[in-house]
Amino acid sequence: MGTGFRLVFKEQGMKAWKDSGFMSFRGPNGTPEDVHYKFYDDIVSLPSNPVPHCPTVIIHGRNDETVPIELSREYVKKNPHIKLVEVDDDHRLMSSVDVIEDITIKFLIQRCPIEEISQ
Numbered sequence: 001m002g003t004g005f006r007l008v009f010k011e012q013g014m015k016a017w018k019d020s021g022f023m024s025f026r027g028p029n030g031t032p033e034d035v036h037y038k039f040y041d042d043i044v045s046l047p048s049n050p051v052p053h054c055p056t057v058i059i060h061g062r063n064d065e066t067v068p069i070e071l072s073r074e075y076v077k078k079n080p081h082i083k084l085v086e087v088d089d090d091h092r093l094m095s096s097v098d099v100i101e102d103i104t105i106k107f108l109i110q111r112c113p114i115e116e117i118s119q
Helices: 002-020 037-044 069-078 094-109
Strands: 022-026 032-036 056-061 082-087
Touching: 002 022, 002 037, 032 037, 056 069, 056 094, 069 082, 082 094
Parallel strands: 056 082
Antiparallel strands: 022 032
């Protein structure tokens, strides 16, 4: 994920973010929010493609312009024990709250088998 920031903001943008300590990003409600550079430091310290050792569901918007859905599709191909649920939504998934709630109830509370999770 750290690589994605570098591709988008280039060396000059990353330096400006580090020097100022903050960069403004669009928050969940669409308004700008300052994000501390430590967020980036934390991200690059994590493995780029972790393999969870427990049942996992990814919910990804087909219209996500921040994280291309193809990344999730490729990740699931390499990790077939992970379930990908594609929704007609963007990065914020605000139009998919009902789907997310339904999946959360089935998967975490009712302990529905991952194969039975769908949109």
